[in-house]
Amino acid sequence: xxxxxxxxxxxxxxxxxxxxxxxxxxxxxxxxxxxxxxxxxxxxxxxxxxxxxxxxxxxxxxxxxxxxxxxxxxxxxxxxxxxxxxxxxxxxxxxxxxxxxxxxxxxxxxxxxxxxxxxxxxxxxxxxxxxxxxxxxxxxxxxxxxxxxxxxxxxxxxxxxxxxxxxxxxxxxxxxxxxxxxxxxxxxxxxxxxxxxxxxxxxxxxxxxxxxxxxxxxxxxxxxxxxxxxxxxxxxxxxxxxxxx
Amino acid sequence: xxxxxxxxxxxxxxxxxxxxxxxxxxxxxxxxxxxxxxxxxxxxxxxxxxxxxxxxxxxxxxxxxxxxxxxxxxxxxxxxxxxxxxxxxxxxxxxxxxxxxxxxxxxxxxxxxxxxxxxxxxxxxxxxxxxxxxxxxxxxxxxxxxxxxxxxxxxxxxxxxxxxxxxxxxxxxxxxxxxxxxxxxxxxxxxxxxxxxxxxxxxxxxxxxxxxxxxxxxxxxxxxxxxxxxxxxxxxxxxxxxxxxxxxxxxxxxxxxxxxxxxxxxxxxxxxxxxxxxxxxxxxxxxxxxxxxxxxxxxxxxxxxxxxxxxxxxxxxxxxxxxxxxxxxxxxxxxxxxxxxxxxxxxxxxxxxxxxxxxxxxxxxxxxxxxxxxxxxxxxxxxxxxxxxxxxxxxxxxxxxxxxxxxxxxxxxxxxxxxxxxxxxxxxxxxxxxxxxxxxxxxxxxxxxxxxxxxxxxxxxxxxxxxxxxxxxxxxxxxxxxxxxxxxxxxxxxxxxxxxxx
Numbered sequence: 001x002x003x004x005x006x007x008x009x010x011x012x013x014x015x016x017x018x019x020x021x022x023x024x025x026x027x028x029x030x031x032x033x034x035x036x037x038x039x040x041x042x043x044x045x046x047x048x049x050x051x052x053x054x055x056x057x058x059x060x061x062x063x064x065x066x067x068x069x070x071x072x073x074x075x076x077x078x079x080x081x082x083x084x085x086x087x088x089x090x091x092x093x094x095x096x097x098x099x100x101x102x103x104x105x106x107x108x109x110x111x112x113x114x115x116x117x118x119x120x121x122x123x124x125x126x127x128x129x130x131x132x133x134x135x136x137x138x139x140x141x142x143x144x145x146x147x148x149x150x151x152x153x154x155x156x157x158x159x160x161x162x163x164x165x166x167x168x169x170x171x172x173x174x175x176x177x178x179x180x181x182x183x184x185x186x187x188x189x190x191x192x193x194x195x196x197x198x199x200x201x202x203x204x205x206x207x208x209x210x211x212x213x214x215x216x217x218x219x220x221x222x223x224x225x226x227x228x229x230x231x232x233x234x235x236x237x238x239x240x241x242x243x244x245x
Numbered sequence: 246x247x248x249x250x251x252x253x254x255x256x257x258x259x260x261x262x263x264x265x266x267x268x269x270x271x272x273x274x275x276x277x278x279x280x281x282x283x284x285x286x287x288x289x290x291x292x293x294x295x296x297x298x299x300x301x302x303x304x305x306x307x308x309x310x311x312x313x314x315x316x317x318x319x320x321x322x323x324x325x326x327x328x329x330x331x332x333x334x335x336x337x338x339x340x341x342x343x344x345x346x347x348x349x350x351x352x353x354x355x356x357x358x359x360x361x362x363x364x365x366x367x368x369x370x371x372x373x374x375x376x377x378x379x380x381x382x383x384x385x386x387x388x389x390x391x392x393x394x395x396x397x398x399x400x401x402x403x404x405x406x407x408x409x410x411x412x413x414x415x416x417x418x419x420x421x422x423x424x425x426x427x428x429x430x431x432x433x434x435x436x437x438x439x440x441x442x443x444x445x446x447x448x449x450x451x452x453x454x455x456x457x458x459x460x461x462x463x464x465x466x467x468x469x470x471x472x473x474x475x476x477x478x479x480x481x482x483x484x485x486x487x488x489x490x491x492x493x494x495x496x497x498x499x500x501x502x503x504x505x506x507x508x509x510x511x512x513x514x515x516x517x518x519x520x521x522x523x524x525x526x527x528x529x530x531x532x533x534x535x536x537x538x539x540x541x542x543x544x545x546x547x548x549x550x551x552x553x554x555x556x557x558x559x560x561x562x563x564x565x566x567x568x569x570x571x572x573x574x575x576x577x578x579x580x581x582x583x584x585x586x587x588x589x590x591x592x593x594x595x596x597x598x599x600x601x602x603x604x605x606x607x608x609x610x611x612x613x614x615x616x617x618x619x620x621x622x623x624x625x626x627x628x629x630x631x632x633x634x635x636x637x638x639x640x641x642x643x644x645x646x647x648x649x650x651x652x653x654x655x656x657x658x659x660x661x662x663x664x665x666x667x668x669x670x671x672x673x674x675x676x677x678x679x680x681x682x683x684x685x686x687x688x689x690x691x692x693x694x695x696x697x698x699x700x701x702x703x704x705x706x707x708x709x710x711x712x713x714x715x716x717x718x719x720x721x722x723x724x725x726x727x728x729x730x731x732x733x734x735x736x737x738x739x740x741x742x743x744x745x746x747x
Contacts, residue, residue, distance in 0.1 A: 157286050159330065160293040160608065172659075175609065181288025208292060212283055220279045224272035227312075234268040235261075 020047025020090070023097055026147040027058040029109060033153045035129070037106040040068065045088065046097040053088045056138045058148060060084060062104040069101035076100065084138065109150065110207060127209050128159065133190065134202035143195040148203075151187040156207050158186055163204035166192070177203045263708075270310020278303035282329075289616070294608035296329035301601040301646075308598075308691065309707045315690070315700075316590040319597020331604045340600045344562050346592055349698060351565035352406030354585045355541065358572045362534040362579055363524070365410030370521040372411065373418055373508060377517075380429050380506045381495060383415060384436055388487050391440030396448055400561040401441050401684075403545050405695035407538075409702075412437055416704060418517065420509030423703040428499040430704040435499075435713040438687055439490055441695045443483050443717065445684035449475040454650035458680035461658040466665070466672030477736060479681045482724045489720050490713075498713055530579055537579075541568035591701035598691035602648025611647050612656045615639070619660060624668055630742035632668065633675065633729045634722075636661060640679040641718045641725075644686040650693070654683050669747030674739045678725055685721055688714035 024044040029037040041058050057079065065086075067076055073091025090098055110129035116122055124130070131150060137143050152158070164176035178189050192201040281299035286292065304322040308315050323340075326332045340346070359365040376386035387408070394404045412433055416422070421430025445451035449459050449472055459470045495501045508514055527535070544551075544564035551558040559567070572580045605611045618639055624632045640657055647653045661679050665672040686693035690700035690710050700710065730742040 158291045160291050175612070179289045179291060179609070186286070186288055210286060216282055217279055220275040224275050227271045228268070231268060231271070231312075234264050 020045060020051050020053045021142040021144060022053075022055065023144045024147075025055075025058070025143050025145065026149070028149045028151065029059070029106060030151045031109045031153050033155070035108055035110045037109040037150070038103065039106055040101065040103045042069075042099070042101045044097045044099055045090065047090050049090060050092045051090045053090060053141055054085050054139045055088060055141070056085050056136065057083070057104075058135060059104070059106050059133075061106055061108070063107060064103075064105040066103050067101075068103050069099065071098040071100070074098045074100060076102070124206065125208070129156075129207040130162075131188070131203075131205045131207055133204075134200060135190075136200040137195040137197055140197045144193060146192050146195050146201065148190045149187050150190075151182075151185050152207060154184055155210055156186070157210040158188060159206040159208040161188070161203065161205050163202065164190070165200075165202045176201070177205070263706075266310040266708075267312050270306055271312035273310065274303040274306035274312075277306055278325075289613050290610065291608060293329075293331045294605075294610035294613060297326065297331035297601075297604040297608045298610045298614075300325040300329060300331060301605055304597070304601055305689075308689070309711065311707065314590070315707075316594040316597070319594045319600075322597045322601050326600055326604050331608060332600065336603065336607070337600045340596045340603065341592070343596075343599060344560070346595055346599075347562040348400075348402050348406075348565060348694065349592060349595060350587055351562060351569045352402065352409075352698070353587050354569040354572055354580065355538065355565060356406055356410050357585045358534050358537065358580050359410045360413075361584055362528070362530045364531045364534045364538075365414050367521070367524050367527075367531065369411050369414035369418065370517055370524070373415060373514075374518050374521050377415070377418070377508060378514060380419060380432075380501050381491075383419070384432055384491055384495065387412070387415075387433065387437050388440055388491055391437060391444050392447075392484070392487070395441075395444040395451060398542070398545050399445070399450055399452055399548075400545060401445055401452065402694035402698065403561050403565075404441050405437075405698050406565075407542070408437060408441075409698065412699075413702060416702075418508045419505060421505075421704060426704045427505050428495075428501050429505040431499040431709055431713075432494045432501060434699050434702060434704045435710065436487075436490060436494055438695055438699050438710075439713070439717045440487055442684050442687050442693060443486055443721065446483050446681050447476060447480045448472065452650060452684050454654040454683045455680060457651060457654045458658045458676070458683060461654075461662060462673060462676050462680070465659055465662045466676055468671075468673045470673070470677060475677070475681075478677060478728070478733060478738060481732065482681060482721060482728060485724060486717065486721045490717050493716060493720070494713065498716055499709070533579055537568050537571050540571075541565055588701050591697065594690075594701075595697045598697065599648055602652075602691070605647060606649065606652045606656075611652070614646065615643065615656055615660060619664060624664070625746050628742065629670060629674070629740050629744045629746075630726070630730060632670075632746075633678070633739065633742075634726050636664075636675050637678060637682060637722055637725050640682045641685060641722050642688070642715075644692050645688045648691055648693070650683050650686060654680070670740065674733075677738055678729065678733065681725070682721070685718055687717050 022043055022045050025041070027039055027041040029039040031037045039059060039062070043055065045053055047053055065079055067078075070076060071091060073093065075089040077087040079086045088100060110131050112129055133148060133150065135146065135148065158179055161177050161179070166176070168175050174191070176190060176192065180187050180189060188203065188205055190201060190203045192199070195201070278299045281302060282296060284295070286295060300322055303325070304318050307313060307318040307321070313321075323337050326337055327334055372386055373383060377383040390408060391404065394407065398404050398407070416430040416433050419427070419429040419433075421427040421433070446455070449455045449470065455475070459475070463469050508517055541564050544559050544567070545561055548558060548560065572578050573582060622635060624635065640661070643653060643657065658676055658680060662672045662676050665675045686696065688711055690696045690707055692714070696710070729739045733739040734741065
């Protein structure tokens, strides 16, 4: 009897799971020169009429949450301070997917290179900043397409992508993080498809000022001039075969 | 003939052009480095990718023009990768521990064994006596050897190492030495280089990168490629290319003068026949060397069964390592360490080349370059044949900018499949022919493992390699395009050559 009950319970579990799915979850954070960011999340959600969908927020350290756009009849319960999720109730007469957009602020998008302990070495140049971002789908609603775009302030660029997880699979044509840009501002786009509950994705990038030291130019010119003078015998008239020394 | 050396002797600049290239190559490389470093940043490119490209192109110019020996350029490249913050110290240093470096090192121990025991000499004399009355037949014999080995041993470096002692001895017999290379030597080494690489594309098991491409075509393109599908498309192109290169090489690229058409050993062919006869039956040392080599060869050929047999896969370097242990074993072995004559300069050269290539791959510079190239072309307004030609050309020549077939496959094949779908073509029509180009890594001494090994013989220059390699690739490209219009279309791989995108 216990086995039958257990089986019945297990069989009913899929029915407890959310029928809704988040078809698109795109967030863009525009970072200002001070390192703070203004984020806009746009979601396309499909589900049953009046279904309650809990959505994990794209950034944990948010402030100033504001609803920007919502399909008629869609209700959003504004998240409490430091909440990691928002609750959305789909329209009662929903026929297709509902659209939702909200904005929020992020006080500090970058982390400054940490000062080492006394006697320890610096691991990054002082002007470097580290952009760390991670997202976990903490809810049982499938996210079909997750995208997070971070646009850098002018005058900065990415030095390197230090981490991009999960690793690109052989069925994916695109890398996990793609660099791009618009209007002179470089950006990094993190994307992952089909995030089930518990799935996560992250990126870590180093940000540096967008300038090159003039020392390279000076050194290169001087070295070239010295070489052309010192090795002119290679092409002197009557020179035989030249050996590399 | 008895001694195989791959010492780091300076290479002479032979002609006035070479001397000017050497003189201007140094500032030219620096100028290119500075130009790329100070270019406004591409939005899709990280600073590390930009500086990595600058470093790699500087090294490429120096490798080609040779203002320094190639291994010094490699050391400069490794330092530049660090100070431009393209790579961290550890990945740069770790390159010296890569599988390919180990395989090179161990392979030279095995090659030294074949030379010391005179097994290489015996096999070469046999080859010359049977096929070497004319240079052209000796060269053709090597094409046949490489054709026979290709399906048996997927590891190109292993095939190269197996046949290297024979190449060196045969080149010697035809008067081509490290100090005085001639056109026969250039033809011999570069034809073998082409054979080792190009003939890997005969079958889908010819290299692991081929199998990765097949996986992509199945998972992303939705088509399963069977062994015979690949072979029907790939084998004719590879074999015909090799025959064309056998002809073109000795007639046009490096014409073999009449004096080099026959063995240049004093006494001629009769003396070689006499030497071969005088060697008598196999000595005990030769038998021992043969047994050791057969063991390594057996392990190379049976790698797919290792897990079933031993519960562990003995990869190509570890099979060679086992051989080296037996070769160097006191009393039972056949070689002492100092007789191995390991070309450290070659290993340093390889390490630098791989560090540069890996930096391009790891920073995303190689992928960015390919995307920019395809993104800049509007393939929607041209017929299939034109798009096919462009895609194959990019695939064929892109090996010049990377040192790893696997990485190139991972970058290129998904892009080509995605692009085919966007244009409305069957993914197989572009992806399978593109996959046939994966193994054609013959343009530069840094383009693949066999390239590095054969370049160390000093029998040809970087420019010789480039000239021969580019001709090989161009011949292959022309054959691919002709096949797309005929053979591939009849096989159902490609649509009509003049079909427009849907």
